[in-house]
Amino acid sequence: MKTITLAAVLLTLSAGAALAQGGPGARMDVNGDGKVTQGEFTNARVTMMMRADANKDGKLSKAELETGMTAMRKGGGGGAGKGGGMMFRMMDANKDGFLTRPEIEKMIERRFQRIDVNGDGALSSSEMAAMRGGQMGGGGGGGR
Numbered sequence: 001m002k003t004i005t006l007a008a009v010l011l012t013l014s015a016g017a018a019l020a021q022g023g024p025g026a027r028m029d030v031n032g033d034g035k036v037t038q039g040e041f042t043n044a045r046v047t048m049m050m051r052a053d054a055n056k057d058g059k060l061s062k063a064e065l066e067t068g069m070t071a072m073r074k075g076g077g078g079g080a081g082k083g084g085g086m087m088f089r090m091m092d093a094n095k096d097g098f099l100t101r102p103e104i105e106k107m108i109e110r111r112f113q114r115i116d117v118n119g120d121g122a123l124s125s126s127e128m129a130a131m132r133g134g135q136m137g138g139g140g141g142g143g144r
Contacts, residue, residue, distance in 0.1 A: 025128035035122035038112050045108045046101060048072075056115045061096040 028036045028044040052068025058070070064086055075124055091099050091107045115131045116123055123131075 009069070025123060025125060033143065035124060036128065037122050038116075041112050041115075042105055045111075046104050049099075049104055050101070052127050054055065059100050061098055073075060 025036045025041075028040050030040050030043075049065075049068065050058075051061065052064045052071070054064050054067070061084065066085075088099065091103050093103050093106070112123070115127055117127055117130075118124075
Protein backbone atom coordinates (compact mmCIF):
# COMPACT_ATOMS: atom_id res chain seq x y z
CA MET A 1 0.00 0.00 0.00
CA LYS A 2 2.85 2.40 0.80
CA THR A 3 4.36 1.70 -2.61
CA ILE A 4 1.11 2.59 -4.38
CA THR A 5 0.70 5.76 -2.33
CA LEU A 6 4.31 6.78 -2.94
CA ALA A 7 3.92 6.09 -6.67
CA ALA A 8 0.77 8.22 -6.79
CA VAL A 9 2.52 11.08 -4.99
CA LEU A 10 5.53 10.90 -7.32
CA LEU A 11 3.28 10.81 -10.39
CA THR A 12 1.37 13.85 -9.16
CA LEU A 13 4.58 15.75 -8.41
CA SER A 14 6.16 14.87 -11.76
CA ALA A 15 2.99 15.92 -13.61
CA GLY A 16 3.06 19.27 -11.82
CA ALA A 17 6.76 19.69 -12.58
CA ALA A 18 6.20 18.91 -16.26
CA LEU A 19 3.43 21.49 -16.41
CA ALA A 20 5.62 24.06 -14.66
CA GLN A 21 8.50 23.37 -17.07
CA GLY A 22 6.45 24.05 -20.18
CA GLY A 23 4.64 20.75 -20.59
CA PRO A 24 1.14 20.48 -22.04
CA GLY A 25 -1.04 23.30 -20.75
CA ALA A 26 1.80 25.36 -19.29
CA ARG A 27 0.59 28.53 -21.03
CA MET A 28 -2.82 28.10 -19.40
CA ASP A 29 -1.30 27.76 -15.92
CA VAL A 30 -1.49 31.49 -15.24
CA ASN A 31 -0.44 31.37 -11.58
CA GLY A 32 2.34 28.83 -12.18
CA ASP A 33 1.16 26.35 -9.55
CA GLY A 34 1.66 23.33 -11.82
CA LYS A 35 -2.01 22.70 -12.58
CA VAL A 36 -4.67 24.23 -14.80
CA THR A 37 -7.88 25.11 -12.97
CA GLN A 38 -11.26 25.30 -14.64
CA GLY A 39 -11.05 29.10 -14.55
CA GLU A 40 -7.62 29.15 -16.19
CA PHE A 41 -8.73 26.63 -18.81
CA THR A 42 -11.96 28.50 -19.57
CA ASN A 43 -10.25 31.89 -19.83
CA ALA A 44 -7.55 30.56 -22.16
CA ARG A 45 -10.01 28.73 -24.42
CA VAL A 46 -12.51 31.61 -24.61
CA THR A 47 -9.68 34.00 -25.47
CA MET A 48 -8.48 31.62 -28.19
CA MET A 49 -11.96 31.25 -29.68
CA MET A 50 -12.75 34.96 -29.52
CA ARG A 51 -9.71 35.70 -31.69
CA ALA A 52 -11.99 34.59 -34.55
CA ASP A 53 -14.33 37.53 -33.85
CA ALA A 54 -13.33 39.39 -37.02
CA ASN A 55 -15.75 42.31 -36.62
CA LYS A 56 -15.06 42.62 -32.85
CA ASP A 57 -18.75 42.66 -31.89
CA GLY A 58 -18.19 40.29 -28.96
CA LYS A 59 -19.86 37.27 -30.54
CA LEU A 60 -19.01 34.71 -33.20
CA SER A 61 -21.00 34.06 -36.34
CA LYS A 62 -20.85 30.62 -37.93
CA ALA A 63 -18.58 32.04 -40.67
CA GLU A 64 -16.21 33.56 -38.08
CA LEU A 65 -16.05 30.27 -36.18
CA GLU A 66 -15.33 28.28 -39.35
CA THR A 67 -12.64 30.76 -40.45
CA GLY A 68 -11.07 30.63 -36.99
CA MET A 69 -11.11 26.83 -36.95
CA THR A 70 -9.45 26.72 -40.38
CA ALA A 71 -6.73 29.08 -39.15
CA MET A 72 -6.21 26.94 -36.02
CA ARG A 73 -5.83 23.79 -38.11
CA LYS A 74 -3.27 25.49 -40.36
CA GLY A 75 -1.39 26.66 -37.28
CA GLY A 76 -1.46 23.20 -35.74
CA GLY A 77 -4.09 24.09 -33.17
CA GLY A 78 -6.59 21.40 -34.11
CA GLY A 79 -10.21 22.29 -34.64
CA ALA A 80 -13.39 20.49 -35.51
CA GLY A 81 -13.12 20.71 -39.29
CA LYS A 82 -16.27 19.88 -41.21
CA GLY A 83 -18.14 19.29 -37.96
CA GLY A 84 -17.99 23.03 -37.24
CA GLY A 85 -21.57 23.59 -38.41
CA MET A 86 -22.88 20.89 -36.12
CA MET A 87 -20.75 22.17 -33.24
CA PHE A 88 -22.03 25.69 -33.88
CA ARG A 89 -25.67 24.55 -33.73
CA MET A 90 -25.05 22.66 -30.49
CA MET A 91 -23.32 25.64 -28.87
CA ASP A 92 -25.84 28.28 -30.04
CA ALA A 93 -28.21 27.73 -27.12
CA ASN A 94 -30.61 30.56 -27.98
CA LYS A 95 -30.48 29.78 -31.73
CA ASP A 96 -29.82 33.41 -32.71
CA GLY A 97 -27.06 32.52 -35.17
CA PHE A 98 -24.24 33.79 -32.95
CA LEU A 99 -22.10 32.35 -30.16
CA THR A 100 -21.86 34.64 -27.17
CA ARG A 101 -19.21 34.41 -24.48
CA PRO A 102 -21.59 32.62 -22.03
CA GLU A 103 -22.47 30.02 -24.70
CA ILE A 104 -18.78 29.44 -25.44
CA GLU A 105 -17.96 29.23 -21.71
CA LYS A 106 -20.66 26.60 -21.18
CA MET A 107 -19.20 24.38 -23.91
CA ILE A 108 -15.67 24.84 -22.57
CA GLU A 109 -16.77 24.02 -19.02
CA ARG A 110 -18.34 20.76 -20.25
CA ARG A 111 -15.10 19.94 -22.06
CA PHE A 112 -13.09 20.63 -18.90
CA GLN A 113 -15.29 18.19 -16.98
CA ARG A 114 -14.53 15.44 -19.53
CA ILE A 115 -10.78 16.13 -19.50
CA ASP A 116 -10.55 16.27 -15.69
CA VAL A 117 -10.61 12.48 -15.43
CA ASN A 118 -9.90 12.31 -11.70
CA GLY A 119 -12.45 15.02 -10.89
CA ASP A 120 -10.12 17.12 -8.74
CA GLY A 121 -11.04 20.42 -10.42
CA ALA A 122 -7.60 20.85 -12.01
CA LEU A 123 -5.88 19.43 -15.06
CA SER A 124 -2.56 17.65 -14.66
CA SER A 125 0.00 17.52 -17.43
CA SER A 126 -1.06 13.93 -18.19
CA GLU A 127 -4.70 14.99 -18.55
CA MET A 128 -3.61 17.86 -20.81
CA ALA A 129 -1.42 15.52 -22.87
CA ALA A 130 -4.33 13.09 -23.28
CA MET A 131 -6.52 15.97 -24.47
CA ARG A 132 -3.90 17.13 -26.97
CA GLY A 133 -3.39 13.58 -28.15
CA GLY A 134 -7.07 13.28 -28.97
CA GLN A 135 -7.79 10.70 -26.29
CA MET A 136 -10.47 12.77 -24.55
CA GLY A 137 -12.79 13.47 -27.46
CA GLY A 138 -13.49 16.93 -28.77
CA GLY A 139 -16.15 19.55 -29.00
CA GLY A 140 -18.74 20.46 -26.45
CA GLY A 141 -20.67 17.27 -25.75
CA GLY A 142 -22.06 16.14 -22.44
CA GLY A 143 -20.31 15.88 -19.12
CA ARG A 144 -19.37 12.86 -17.06
